[in-house]
Amino acid sequence: MESLLASRSVRSSFAAAAAAAAGTRGCPHRPSRVAIFASAGARPLRAGHRDSILEVLAKEDMLNATELAQLENGKSVNDIAASQGIRIRRHCRPTASLKEIEEELGAPRNILEKIIWDKEIEVAEGHAKKPLKELTEAASKAPPTRDFYGALEAAYKRNGVPALIAEVKKASPSRGVLRENFNPVEIAKAYEKNGAACLSILTDEKYFQGSFENLEKVRSSGAKCPLLCKEFVIDKWQIYNARSKGADAILLIAAVLSDLDIKYFLRICEELRMTALIEVHDEREMERVLNINGVKLIGINNRSLETFVVDTSNTKMLLEKHGDSIREKGILVVGESGLFTPDDVAYVQSAGVSAVLVGESLVKQEDPGRAISGLFGKELLH
Numbered sequence: 608m609e610s611l612l613a614s615r616s617v618r619s620s621f622a623a624a625a626a627a628a629a630g631t632r633g634c635p636h637r638p639s640r641v642a643i644f645a646s647a648g649a650r651p652l653r654a655g656h657r658d659s660i661l662e663v664l665a666k667e668d669m670l671n672a673t674e675l676a677q678l679e680n681g682k683s684v685n686d687i688a689a690s691q692g693i694r695i696r697r698h699c700r701p702t703a704s705l706k707e708i709e710e711e712l713g714a715p716r717n718i719l720e721k722i723i724w725d726k727e728i729e730v731a732e733g734h735a736k737k738p739l740k741e742l743t744e745a746a747s748k749a750p751p752t753r754d755f756y757g758a759l760e761a762a763y764k765r766n767g768v769p770a771l772i773a774e775v776k777k778a779s780p781s782r783g784v785l786r787e788n789f790n791p792v793e794i795a796k797a798y799e800k801n802g803a804a805c806l807s808i809l810t811d812e813k814y815f816q817g818s819f820e821n822l823e824k825v826r827s828s829g830a831k832c833p834l835l836c837k838e839f840v841i842d843k844w845q846i847y848n849a850r851s852k853g854a855d856a857i858l859l860i861a862a863v864l865s866d867l868d869i870k871y872f873l874r875i876c877e878e879l880r881m882t883a884l885i886e887v888h889d890e891r892e893m894e895r896v897l898n899i900n901g902v903k904l905i906g907i908n909n910r911s912l913e914t915f916v917v918d919t920s921n922t923k924m925l926l927e928k929h930g931d932s933i934r935e936k937g938i939l940v941v942g943e944s945g946l947f948t949p950d951d952v953a954y955v956q957s958a959g960v961s962a963v964l965v966g967e968s969l970v971k972q973e974d975p976g977r978a979i980s981g982l983f984g985k986e987l988l989h
């Protein structure tokens with residue numbers, strides 16, 4: 608499997624084969640991806656069909672790791688995910704109507720699956736508007752990244768309380784609109800002034816009322832903190848897009864991504880010098896992620912993205928079990944969601960987190976900057 612991830616050599620040999628296949632020349636970008644997706648979800652592809660699609664996709668550098676494995680082994684993307692305990696399915700049909708998708712897979716099982724099904728369509732549209740090649744060029748010209756991991760580590764040492772990743776978040780599917788009068792740059796500046804180590808910018812529009820425009824605005828406003836792009840990443844296109852708009856770090860959600868995709872996306876992050884925050888929610892996801900080399904930052908989400916239930920004891924439970932191997936590997940842990948009081952912060956700190964990711968309890972207050980000292984019970988120093 609590891610050889611699949613040697614993406615450059617795999618891709619260049621595929622690309623050479625594809626270049627020889629005159630019939631594929633000039634093949635429009637989107638239909639080729641659609642062709643694979645049309646049969647990627649549930650059924651393996653016929654060998655001949657598979658090989659020609661593989662050539663086209665490889666030529667255009669459009670495969671993610673799990674798709675490549677699926678094409679090579681004849682296993683469906685959803686089978687590969689399910690074998691790792693992933694409950695979120697892909698429809699792999701970005702041009703189909705919701706009705707057609709639901710005829711095949713039934714209704715989405717939960718909100719996270721719904722978000723991902725919409726994201727598949729959004730990403731396909733993004734590909735069509737801005738080919739990957741354009742984005743990789745833009746990403747290579749973006750100003751250098753800031754050290755997200757280093758900023759968290761330093762802030763924890765400096766303040767003796769978990770470093771703060773303060774989230775610029777207008778709304779969420781579980782809580783609705785959190786702040787009517789929402790100015791992302793003002794909020795980001797207030798967070799920074801009051802000691803946030805890093806900022807998290809929600810970019811999902813449909814469910815969180817975020818945007819890449821917000822990310823760009825905060826980056827160009829003179830904010831110095833490293834920025835996390837808070838997205839539902841399912842495709843490397845999104846990582847290059849985030850980098851080209853100034854992100855220093857990106858969220859990867861283990862409930863959504865197969866091991867192979869996490870490994871592949873980690874490589875891309877490394878290449879772009881970005882930090883990956885890998886989010887887990889349960890025991891199985893934690894075990895999977897701890898078996899992946901190169902993971903430096905793990906977020907434990909106290910909120911289930913499938914049921915919205917928030918339970919901070921989740922962080923404690925997972926760290927009681929895995930704290931030793933996490934420390935051995937030098938991984939920093941971020942406690943995510945549902946933190947409102949100094950007691951909440953102290954609780955996750957005693958469980959072993961070095962950083963916290965907080966949105967609602969800050970953004971809902973009149974002055975989100977001042978809310979920081981309320982959350983920690985003291986002022987944070989820069």
Ligand SMILES: O=P(O)(O)OC[C@@H](O)[C@@H](O)c1c[nH]c2ccccc12
Nearest residue numbers: 908943944945946964965966967968
């Ligand atoms: O607003 P809260 O409860 O403080 O949570 C912030 C952050 O943890 C939450 O927004 C979050 C954590 N993981 C996510 C994944 C996608 C979207 C949002 C999230």
